[in-house]
Amino acid sequence: MKDLVIIGGGPAGMSAALSAFDCGIKDILILERDSHLGGVLQQCIHNGFGLQKFGEELTGPEYAFRYEEKIIKSGIEVKLNTMVLDITEDKTVTATNPHDGIFQIKAKAVILAMGCRERPRGALNIAGSRPAGIFTAGTAQKLVNTKGLLPGKSVVILGSGDIGLIMAKRLTLEGAKVKGVFELMPYSGGLARNIQQCLNDFNIPLRLSHTVVEVHGKERVEGITVAEVDEKRVPIESTKEFIPCDTLLLSVGLIPENELSKSANVKISPVTNGALVDQNRQTSVSGIFACGNVLHVHDLVDFVSDEAEIAGKSAAKYINNDLSDSTEINIFTDGKIRYTVPQRITDLTDVKVYFRVNNIYKNVNIKVTDGINTLLTKKRPKVSPGEMESVTLKNDHLKNVKELHFSLEVV
Amino acid sequence: MEKILTCIVCPLGCELCIDLEGKEIIEIKGNTCNRGKIYAENECISPKRTVTSTVKCTDGSLLSVKTDQPIPKEKVFDCMKIINQTTATLPVNIGDVIVKDVFGSNIVATQNKN
Numbered sequence: 001m002k003d004l005v006i007i008g009g010g011p012a013g014m015s016a017a018l019s020a021f022d023c024g025i026k027d028i029l030i031l032e033r034d035s036h037l038g039g040v041l042q043q044c045i046h047n048g049f050g051l052q053k054f055g056e057e058l059t060g061p062e063y064a065f066r067y068e069e070k071i072i073k074s075g076i077e078v079k080l081n082t083m084v085l086d087i088t089e090d091k092t093v094t095a096t097n098p099h100d101g102i103f104q105i106k107a108k109a110v111i112l113a114m115g116c117r118e119r120p121r122g123a124l125n126i127a128g129s130r131p132a133g134i135f136t137a138g139t140a141q142k143l144v145n146t147k148g149l150l151p152g153k154s155v156v157i158l159g160s161g162d163i164g165l166i167m168a169k170r171l172t173l174e175g176a177k178v179k180g181v182f183e184l185m186p187y188s189g190g191l192a193r194n195i196q197q198c199l200n201d202f203n204i205p206l207r208l209s210h211t212v213v214e215v216h217g218k219e220r221v222e223g224i225t226v227a228e229v230d231e232k233r234v235p236i237e238s239t240k241e242f243i244p245c246d247t248l249l250l251s252v253g254l255i256p257e258n259e260l261s262k263s264a265n266v267k268i269s270p271v272t273n274g275a276l277v278d279q280n281r282q283t284s285v286s287g288i289f290a291c292g293n294v295l296h297v298h299d300l301v302d303f304v305s306d307e308a309e310i311a312g313k314s315a316a317k318y319i320n321n322d323l324s325d326s327t328e329i330n331i332f333t334d335g336k337i338r339y340t341v342p343q344r345i346t347d348l349t350d351v352k353v354y355f356r357v358n359n360i361y362k363n364v365n366i367k368v369t370d371g372i373n374t375l376l377t378k379k380r381p382k383v384s385p386g387e388m389e390s391v392t393l394k395n396d397h398l399k400n401v402k403e404l405h406f407s408l409e410v411v
Numbered sequence: 412m413e414k415i416l417t418c419i420v421c422p423l424g425c426e427l428c429i430d431l432e433g434k435e436i437i438e439i440k441g442n443t444c445n446r447g448k449i450y451a452e453n454e455c456i457s458p459k460r461t462v463t464s465t466v467k468c469t470d471g472s473l474l475s476v477k478t479d480q481p482i483p484k485e486k487v488f489d490c491m492k493i494i495n496q497t498t499a500t501l502p503v504n505i506g507d508v509i510v511k512d513v514f515g516s517n518i519v520a521t522q523n524k525n
Contacts, residue, residue, distance in 0.1 A: 045463050045465060045475035045477075045521065046463045047461050047463055047477060048421070051421045051422065052421075057420075057421075057461070058521075059463055059475060059477055059521040061475050061522040062505060062521045062522075065505060065522075065523065144465075145465060145475065147473070148465065148467065148473050173462075173464060173487070173488075174464075174491075191422050191424055192417045192424030192426075193418065193421070193422060195417065196416070196417040196419050196424075197419045197460065201460070201484070299422065300422055
């Protein structure tokens with residue numbers, strides 16, 4: 001029996017563990033699949049992490065170490081090289097590693113912090129052959145930054161997510177020629193600063209409303225055909241263009257990794273592909289919490305750490321029978337706002353609600369109503385799908401409220 | 412002349428609008444912090460970038476490194492040459508200087524390695 005078992009030792013898992021520890025929970029176990037703590041941060045050797053959290057510009061490994069050293073100091077138990085096989089609704093965790101074999105632990109509370117996976121080629125239905133030389137951007141990042149291997153010399157990148165942009169720069173610095181980044185949507189999914197410092201700095205073209213329609217090559221990629229797409233994202237035949245290259249990187253989205261959540265009967269949102277949670281980051285299963293990219297994909301690790309602190313604190317309260325649910329307010333969105341996290345509020349308290357929009361809009365009003373009365377509006381000069389937004393609802397807003405509606409109006 | 416830049420100091424990515432006369436800056440708009448102002452000034456006069464990469468270690472593994480100061484943008488590829496010719500001697504702690512005085516910066520470790 002453990003008070004708290006945390007699945008995943010990345011930024012979310014470490015931050016959640018430390019915040020629960022600071023709330024007085026000492027009987028904590030972190031289960032990590034990899035041979036080290038830190039998760040994906042270990043391969044994110046670029047800088048830009050920690051500006052919100054530490055007021056400093058850190059690289060991924062440095063950001064991870066800030067947490068890792070606290071974990072070591074606290075004496076929180078960590079099992080590395082440990083794969084969790086199953087979690088049940090009554091919070092029994094089954095895991096395996098070379099040292100302990102297969103083992104089971106019953107936990108008072110569980111925090112899900114498994115992170116996300118990259119959308120692979122199979123999810124895209126790109127026509128053509130199946131040669132070597134097609135990688136997801138994150139795999140390429142791991143090869144370059146942790147193994148010292150260059151995946152190719154002449155590279156095309158499909159998708160303009162941040163990892164793709166960062167790899168465009170990284171591969172260029174290591175001597176590869178990046179011929180272009182092609183993005184299906186009419187806007188980039190990456191941060192504006194990455195377009196500047198990863199593409200513009202190196203004169204790498206970004207072609208919006210374009211996609212890869214065919215991969216050529218038998219043993220190894222020999223080239224790809226790209227085409228412009230129309231408003232319905234259908235490739236336009238007359239715009240087809242062959243580009244010779246030996247490597248295709250895919251940076252086409254991340255999917256929260258929720259196989260274990262599902263085995264515990266945690267309800268999953270079809271929009272975020274993560275758990276449905278309340279303001280405590282508690283899932284539909286009592287005592288199971290979720291945070292970080294397993295809950296919804298974040299832009300910044302700083303926000304992951306913040307969210308994990310909430311989950312850690314809440315789990316500590318749950319273990320001490322101190323988690324109150326005085327109300328039940330469901331949050332609805334208008335479609336222009338794709339989703340909110342949390343999706344429901346169960347206590348009259350100040351709640352910061354995070355959300356993402358479905359398109360780029362300029363000069364907008366974010367409106368929160370209870371179905372009849374407007375509770376709050378927030379003006380924003382520009383919103384985009386690549387950048388998470390938030391509003392803070394005060395305790396007062398929530399009194400006598402049964403539901404909340406989030407909408408976006410272009411002024 | 413007006414110059415539009417995307418600030419790269421932090422993930423906010425503010426759109427900076429710089430009023431320039433030749434190389435002289437008349438006004439900077441759009442920045443939401445002082446670091447943005449400094450970035451805009453540097454970017455117009457002598458652009459600088461932090462370089463992050465890896466060096467090989469004596470045991471054959473890789474060590475992640477960075478320049479501890481931004482270096483002139485046109486020196487980035489020269490800096491990469493130096494980084495790729497370097498071998499780090501283990502053990503190494505975060506912040507240890509791996510190569511001194513590279514275009515006004517030091518190359519430092521961003522990882523611990525035994």
